[in-house]
Amino acid sequence: MTPVNRNRLIALGALLFAGAGLGFIAFGNIGDNLVYYWSPSELLSNGDKAYTATIRLGGVVQPGSIQWNEGHTTLDFRVADGPNADAKSVHVRSLETPPQMFREKIGVVVEGTYDKSGVFTSNRLMVNHSNEYRAPKEGEEPRKWQDTLAEGATTATATPPGAP
């Protein structure tokens, strides 16, 4: 066999191997075994399996469920399957300040443990951003009061320490 033909055979073999590998990953059920996070309903239906190890839970922050205790820096909220009020949800408690992107209805992934009392204790709170990028709309500011509050806080940082 000439080197050229040998190389072509090698190319064919490598391409077939790569194609098979890709097909296996794309169409095999590898995704079922490689789950980055569980949804609240999956967590609830998994029962005892969910109590053991450190797991990730992902979903949407249920509107109206955020409770922030500044004194103890404890953050309580519910992670739901979807933004609807009747979606299944899990109570999450986090002991750290969440990322600034954190708000109602935003996607989050929390890492931690779920105990039998039905509380998910999070060690790590991650905020999931959507693929939308928009300029701030003029006139339409749904969270205006919070913005002004935040702006007040930013101005306060600019003043020297000790100032009110």
Added chain:
Amino acid sequence: MNKFVKFGLPALTLALLGAGWWLGLAWAPPDREMGEVQRIMYVHVPLQWMAMMAMFINFVAAVTYLMRQSWKTDAMAEASAEVGLLFGTLGMITGSIWGRPTWGVYWSWDPRLTSEAILLVSYTGYLVLRRFVEDPEKRAVWSAVVAIIGAINLPIVWFSVRWWRSLHQVQSSPKTVDPQMVLPLRVSAFGMLALLIVFMVHRYRIALAERKAEVALPEALPTDDPALRASHSSKVA
């Protein structure tokens, strides 16, 4: 190397990247939620696109080399892998920095980040393999095989956000991005493309010169130079 490649292309690169980044950093509005941090998009996204493109060129060059032996395609494969690795690594670093304020973490083993890490490791391995094999022909064949198999990472990285649940969001499109942000992204992407070409051209010339020096011994290996090939065949005849 003609004048355009030597002077025009670098100038075009500077102009496009400068314009794109100026538009992105000063002209474009901040994002409604991410604020100023969203401006990282104009460097992170072009870097990742061009890394993918360089690695795809690497795949094409590897297949072409095996189909028809030539030091040019081997040199092209070497150049694209190195430049792709540079862009990919920078893409990962900028993405990680972007992740800190938005996600809250620099890193998480989500499918996109994990597959990207595997991608970078496999192209690092490719370049290491090239370093370790002394014989130019063996090196070219073996590394071409690694390149072809390593290229399956490209669709995996691209589709990882669609196939599996991930922290990383799915691809944006002009529908999900405001026009004032699409323009700086486009200009920056073309600037990055020009930079990719500049780097590739120079890296390719280095690789080709190295190959030619390696195979300088007469009749050692096939050559791309038609004059040499002619003299060789006449000798045989």
Added chain:
Amino acid sequence: MTSLTSLMLLAQVGSGRLQGGWGYVWACYGISVAAFVLYSASLWARRPRATDSKE
């Protein structure tokens, strides 16, 4: 001072908007530009010599 920081945290939690963060932006652009400059220098240092004297 503690009350001020906690007030700021209170203002931040749940607002869903990133404030500031230019440092991250400059870090990304700075690292990229620095890497490009270094890589260009490495290409220049490795440039083919003598063999390509025609150009």
